[in-house]
Amino acid sequence: MHIADVQKTYAMVVGAVLVLLGLVGFVNAPILGIFGVNLAQNLLHLVGGGVIIWQAGKKTNMWTGIIALVVGVLWFVPGGSGLLASIFAINAAISYLHIAVGVVSLGVAYGVKE
Secondary structure, rough: OOHHHHHHHHHHHHHHHHHHHHHHHHHHHOOOOOOOOOOOHHHHHHHHHHHHHHHOOHHHHHHHHHHHHHHHHOOOOOOHHHHHHHHHHHOOOHHHHHHHHHHHHHHHHHHHHO
């Protein structure tokens, strides 16, 4: 498998998962009884997942990692948790998940050697 294929495949899987989460969030909230969701977060996941699938590649993985990591870390900044909770219904579990996705996405973006 070529390096570009790994980058594109990873991005497409992440994008598909985001689209699926966006759809599931409309009918089952909280997801798995752990992850709080609301309309804004569902729409963001649908649009973001679609863009990730459309632009799948190394840069997409890099930006997915950066954005996910910032959202995850923002939970721990004073005032950040209240902001995230009020706009997107983000809770601590989602923040830890965002940090994990951010680290893995950046690992794929920068760790897969060309």
